[in-house]
Structure formats: structure tokens, C-alpha cells
Amino acid sequence: MLNRRDLIKAGAMAAGAAMVMRPRRAQAFAQSLNLKKFIQPMRGVGGTGIPIAAKDTKVRPWWQPGVDHYTIDINQFTDVLHPELYPTGSLGTKLWGYGQNNNFKHLGGIIAVHRGTPVQITFRNNLPLPHIIPVDTTLPSFEGGMNNRVATHLHGGLVPWISDGGPFDWWDPNGNRGPSFLNNEALNRHAAVNEAEYYYPNDQGSRLLWYHDHAHSLTRINAYAGIASGYVIYDDYELSLVSTGNLPGPLDPRTHYLIFQDKIFVQPNIAAVDPTWPLIMPGSDVGDLWYAHVYDTGRYDKLGPHPAGLPPDPSCVPEYFGDTMLVNGTVFPTLDVEQREYRFRILNACNARFLNPRLVYAQGTTFPASAEPAPNVAGPPFVQVASEGGFLPAPVMLNGQGQPRLLVAPAERADLIVDFRNVPAGSILILYSDAQAPYPRGDSRNDYYPGNPKTPTSIPGYGPNTRTLLQIRVNARVGPLDPPITLPAAFTPTDPFMVAQTPGVPIVPVVNDGTTSVTLADGTTVEANFRQLTLNETFDDRGRLIQYLGTNQPPNPLAPNAFGREYLAAPTEIVPNGAYEVWELANLTGDVHPIHFHLVNVQILSRQAFSVSQYNGVPNFQGPPVAPDANELGWKETVRMNPGEVTRVFAKFDLPAVPFAVPASPRMASLGIPNAHEYVYHCHILEHEEHDMMRPLVIV
Numbered sequence: 001m002l003n004r005r006d007l008i009k010a011g012a013m014a015a016g017a018a019m020v021m022r023p024r025r026a027q028a029f030a031q032s033l034n035l036k037k038f039i040q041p042m043r044g045v046g047g048t049g050i051p052i053a054a055k056d057t058k059v060r061p062w063w064q065p066g067v068d069h070y071t072i073d074i075n076q077f078t079d080v081l082h083p084e085l086y087p088t089g090s091l092g093t094k095l096w097g098y099g100q101n102n103n104f105k106h107l108g109g110i111i112a113v114h115r116g117t118p119v120q121i122t123f124r125n126n127l128p129l130p131h132i133i134p135v136d137t138t139l140p141s142f143e144g145g146m147n148n149r150v151a152t153h154l155h156g157g158l159v160p161w162i163s164d165g166g167p168f169d170w171w172d173p174n175g176n177r178g179p180s181f182l183n184n185e186a187l188n189r190h191a192a193v194n195e196a197e198y199y200y201p202n203d204q205g206s207r208l209l210w211y212h213d214h215a216h217s218l219t220r221i222n223a224y225a226g227i228a229s230g231y232v233i234y235d236d237y238e239l240s241l242v243s244t245g246n247l248p249g250p251l252d253p254r255t256h257y258l259i260f261q262d263k264i265f266v267q268p269n270i271a272a273v274d275p276t277w278p279l280i281m282p283g284s285d286v287g288d289l290w291y292a293h294v295y296d297t298g299r300y301d302k303l304g305p306h307p308a309g310l311p312p313d314p315s316c317v318p319e320y321f322g323d324t325m326l327v328n329g330t331v332f333p334t335l336d337v338e339q340r341e342y343r344f345r346i347l348n349a350c351n352a353r354f355l356n357p358r359l360v361y362a363q364g365t366t367f368p369a370s371a372e373p374a375p376n377v378a379g380p381p382f383v384q385v386a387s388e389g390g391f392l393p394a395p396v397m398l399n400g401q402g403q404p405r406l407l408v409a410p411a412e413r414a415d416l417i418v419d420f421r422n423v424p425a426g427s428i429l430i431l432y433s434d435a436q437a438p439y440p441r442g443d444s445r446n447d448y449y450p451g452n453p454k455t456p457t458s459i460p461g462y463g464p465n466t467r468t469l470l471q472i473r474v475n476a477r478v479g480p481l482d483p484p485i486t487l488p489a490a491f492t493p494t495d496p497f498m499v500a501q502t503p504g505v506p507i508v509p510v511v512n513d514g515t516t517s518v519t520l521a522d523g524t525t526v527e528a529n530f531r532q533l534t535l536n537e538t539f540d541d542r543g544r545l546i547q548y549l550g551t552n553q554p555p556n557p558l559a560p561n562a563f564g565r566e567y568l569a570a571p572t573e574i575v576p577n578g579a580y581e582v583w584e585l586a587n588l589t590g591d592v593h594p595i596h597f598h599l600v601n602v603q604i605l606s607r608q609a610f611s612v613s614q615y616n617g618v619p620n621f622q623g624p625p626v627a628p629d630a631n632e633l634g635w636k637e638t639v640r641m642n643p644g645e646v647t648r649v650f651a652k653f654d655l656p657a658v659p660f661a662v663p664a665s666p667r668m669a670s671l672g673i674p675n676a677h678e679y680v681y682h683c684h685i686l687e688h689e690e691h692d693m694m695r696p697l698v699i700v
Helices: 004-014 183-187 219-225 236-245 666-670
Strands: 068-079 093-099 111-114 119-125 152-155 195-200 207-213 228-234 255-265 324-327 333-338 341-348 358-362 373-378 382-387 390-398 413-419 428-432 468-475 515-519 525-539 545-551 573-575 579-587 593-597 603-609 638-641 645-653 677-683 694-699
Touching: 093 219, 093 228, 152 195, 183 195, 207 219, 207 341, 207 413, 324 468, 373 428, 390 413, 515 579, 525 573, 545 677, 545 694, 638 645
Parallel strands: 068 119, 111 228, 255 341, 333 468, 525 579, 573 694
Antiparallel strands: 068 093, 119 195, 152 207, 207 228, 255 324, 341 413, 358 373, 358 428, 382 390, 382 413, 428 468, 515 525, 525 545, 579 645, 593 638, 593 677, 603 645, 677 694
């Protein structure tokens, strides 16, 4: 298979672009301090940990009937993420994020709701200027001067488009609005200038969602700055498993939510390694967040069209990888468990880093051996019961001997059962990940661990380190043993699967004149529209790597093998409400891209390798189709697209039922598409999403 540079070079040459060597221009990444690992507890949910959002109690006339209403602020605040990060007198790391009543902690504002109970939220944008992360104003259609604008996206939610929090749904504290902002017009005409009203029906089965910022041109830095939190839907089926199978419930003490992020923190000598940081971020203090802002051709690439001048500073970068791991908003935390069974519900909230977490024993029980893994001494395996789309068709064994390993791309979730009953008391385990960054081939400069010559600042017992996520200390059980968790051989979630899938058996629809027949789980057959789409990578007009989505038809007849389209190009994925569709997405790049679908969940039908160098709009297959992994069966809304493969997915595009009139998108009307509901689909590597791997998904 071609490597990433060969793929880009071949694609650009086929498109007629001139390829020349660019001069090396190396700019060292800033690096975090050597923070001692595992000296603070992992924050739980509620209590003194990550705040759970509280419902409003005073009813307002604009509330929809039967809703739980919340008022949530979006503020700048400080939080202590590690006690060694700050000089004397510092209050903590400057962050942006959600909170209520001056109770702000990183990742705060978690919401838990029963299926069928609608939620209406008034979000209040109180963010100051300037931004706490460098802002690149050269991204496509950047709307300058409003760097504190936000748009809240319920990731995985079945919501009306005006509450989807799409890129043009933004608003700022001063009453400026994006061209697709109709939230208040439909839901709260009395809203203050800094407020936006959102409505979530919550008509979905049990699952872990999250809500995060999605403002155009700012998503990657707003989410990195902290504008993200968890959102849990539970239903009667999950509660039946709690009562009959002893599955730990959504807020049970044996249920732990693990939200992973990678960051870099400003060090005292920042000007020595990053000379322009003090100039572009004059308010930044030691311990604040650092983010890559110089397009380093020595790190990212040496090939490309030679533009007039080099990229600006600040500039977007192809992917951003931190050097320090956070779990639930704390740096290198530790978790105490007893000899019991637990439920771990994990979310990869990194900008670009993939994770393959597994449990291994520590090298020893005294520091620093207690903070370092013995990678060949495996701890307990996992049983995965759900993904981001809810319960799987059946439990899946992972990370045991001869079993597949868990892999979690950015935005993917995994709901796991972990059995510590037979782990000796006093044992220390490390939740360990060594997934390549970028995935799958990697660059060793992004892999921080002791012994890596490319990251010599990583030393035993201390950060920077991207492999050791969490230390788990196993204590003797106190009190009686819980009844064992008993899982059914097959799950029957409240959102029935559209297609019956057999593990290991791929489904390849037969296409005839742009449609294909699909047999549903109930035995009926439906006609589905068939679309062929592409994932592309090339260079922008400033010589920077840029990613695109596109169809299998080139938008420019002068470049017959260039298929990528900008986000702002005319929509091509226009789907009738209620339609069935099969999408076949061909990945022409060297990276795995986690493609996230707004509005819909999909089922993965199959994958199949093809020749990238021979792709001309029709894949030249190089092998038989393969089935999705066992833990990818059932519903998904973030799907890994592997390089050199097509990935086939099946979906039904139903708009949600809501008790109010949903206006059509004026932005789509201006493009000649009336009666349109405006969503998007995109790569959830956030740097790819904004430059420019996102396309409209329009329901008419």
C-alpha cells in the first residue's frame, strides 16, 4: 500500500499540480513539564468531581411542554489539572467550558436523562476576547473578529437541525449570529443577546453521547479549550439489565466514565522553544494550554506546491497531538477499585489521537515502577456491551489472549465490563495505549514514553507520556460480593437494528442503476439509493496539507482525478426525508478517518481493499469484502474509514418528530435548495474537519 506522502504526491500529480521540494523549516513543539504521574485521584461524576447539570425549577412561558429545562453558561475559568503545573499564585489552567452558578470544572455540565424525556437548554455565551488558543484566520470563509463565537452540537443526538449545532449555527455574546442560526426564532424569541435555545427530543435508546462546540473555523480550538461535556441517555431496557443482570446502572458507583484527552501545557521557558508564542498569546501563563500554531514543514511534510511565502503564524496544522494524557479533566490520575466487576464507559475526546486501551500490570508497587507498565503482563480483558450507537447485537470479548484489541478513534465510545474480582489485592494496573499517531503509520515524535529517543524528555514516573492513561489500584473488597453481572447472549435494544448482521459475514449490496435492494431484519426488502463518495488529501493554496470529502466525480474537469470538495462547495448529499441509502466511501489517503454522521446512525455493511493509484471513480478491488469488527456491528455514528479501502454503510434518513414548527434552512435556500434541513458529516479528527474534511448533509 502506498504511504501517505506517495498517495498525496500521486494524487496531486494526477491533478496536474506541480510538486517541488520545500525547504525544511523546523519549529520544535513545546513540551509539558515533567509532571509526576498518578498523584491525584480521577474525578468521578457528581459530588466533588465533574459537575452534573442541575435542572431549572422556575417554569418559563417559552418552554416546550413536558421538557426538563437547563440553563448552562459557557465561560472562561481556571481549573487545577495537576498540582505541579502552576507557579505560586496561579489559580490554575485557563479554560473555556460549560457550567452553572459559578460551578465550573473541566468537562462539567454532564446531563443524564431517561429516553423520551425532552430537554430544552438555554446556553449563555459569556466568553471574553481574546481566545485562549491561537486563532488561524486563513481557514475557508473565516468570519473574522468573532473569535468567541460558539455552536453547541449534541454529538450522536437525533435532533432538529436548528438544534444540531452545525458550523453556521454559531452565536457570540454581542448578538451576532451565523447564517443558519434560527434557534431562538423557533424556541425563544425572548432570549437575551448572548443566549441560544436548543431542544433535544431524546427519543433514542441507552447510549453515551457528548455535547461540544462546533462553531465554524473554531471547532478544533474551542473543543481543545474545554467546551465539551458528557450526555447520557438511559432507557427501560438498560434498567432491566440492571435489575435482572446486575449491570451497573448509569450513575452506579461501579460505573466509571473515562473521558480521554491529550494536551500540552505552557512551560516556564516557552519563548526558548516557541519564540512567537509570547507575541501571539501575550496573556498566556505557565500551566495554560499550548497548541501548535506554526506549520512546521519539517514535521508535517516536505512536498507540495510552493506558494508565495510560507503559511502564516498562527496557522492550522494537519493534526494536533498532545504529550500529556488527561482522564476526566485531570492529568495522569489514579483510580481505586475493589475486587468487583465494574463498568467503564469511555470516550475518546482527543483532537486527533487514536487509542487502543488495555490493562497491563505495573512494573512494581513502589514509585517509579508503580507508574510504568509491564506491557507483556496483561491485566483483565474487557467485555464490550455497547458503542456510541448503544447496545451491540451481542457482547464482544476484547484484549484477552487470542482476542481482538479495542481501538477507539476520536469521538468513538465503548461501554465495557471489567472484572477485578480475581486480581490480587494490592495490585497496580496501568491502562495503557500505544496506538500510532497519526494512525495507523505514526510519527515517533508524537509517541511520548521513556526510552523513545525522539521524546527524550519522557522519564520513568513522570510525563510527558502518551502511553500511560490511568493507574488503577485494586483494593480488597469491603462488604459482601455483588451478584455476578450476567449478560444475555444477544441484546435487544429499544432501537431495533435495521439489518441482521452475522459476525464475520460481510454484506455487499448489488447495485443496479444507482439503487440497491437491501433486506431488512424483518425480512422485507427496500430499495436504497447508492452513493459513491471519496476521502481525499492534497495541498491548499498555502502549501499546507488539506483533507476533503467528495463524490466519485471530479468537480473540475481539468483535474479528472481530483475528487475532493470544499465544505462550502455546492451540496451533493441531498437526501429525501425517510429515504434509505447505502454509501460507499473510498479512502484515497494514508490515514484512518473517523467519519461522524450528524442526524443518523448507520450500520457498517462491509469493507473492501482497492487500488488507490488506479482509482478513477470506480474502485479496482484488490481482495474480497470483509465484515466489520464484531464490536462495530449494530448502530454507529462515528465510523473508521481505513486507507485504501471502501467502507459501505446503510442508513435511513428520518427527521425527528418535535412539537413545534421547524423552519427550513435559509442558507440552503440561498443555494437553491428549498425546504431543506441542514446537517453535516465530517472527519472527527478535528484538524481535518476544519481544513476541510466536512460536507453538507441536506434532508429535504
